[in-house]
Amino acid sequence: MRRSVFIPSFLALAVMVLAGSVLERKSIAASVGEKPATTAEVKIDNFVFGPAAITVPVGTTVTWINRDDIPHTVVSPDKVFKSKVLDTDDKFSFTFTKPGEYPYFCSIHPKMTGKVVVE
Numbered sequence: 001m002r003r004s005v006f007i008p009s010f011l012a013l014a015v016m017v018l019a020g021s022v023l024e025r026k027s028i029a030a031s032v033g034e035k036p037a038t039t040a041e042v043k044i045d046n047f048v049f050g051p052a053a054i055t056v057p058v059g060t061t062v063t064w065i066n067r068d069d070i071p072h073t074v075v076s077p078d079k080v081f082k083s084k085v086l087d088t089d090d091k092f093s094f095t096f097t098k099p100g101e102y103p104y105f106c107s108i109h110p111k112m113t114g115k116v117v118v119e
């Protein structure tokens, strides 16, 4: 009677240990095999993109956030990306997967310009 209780609980423990080591191996592989995602932020304030030019590695997600009290947009003239109209505190994100220079402007105030350089 005692033995029949012991064996199932031993098996359950063994399964838990095996499952744990598999999970651990997976997370190690993930941390070695994948580059950490990088992010960058550009603030829009007082009709200015700040910083106006940024240089980021390939794979970076850039987020623009409108800290101004009037609406702005973030538009690539090469049609690589285009935000909706961003009201105060709205955000727009784009992930750059290829190296290059990506100029952009605000379609409401075309004198507002910026640039993302992806290396």
Ligand SMILES: [Cu+2]
Residues within 6 Å of the ligand: 047, 071, 072, 073, 106, 107, 108, 109, 112
């Ligand atoms: Cu604007």
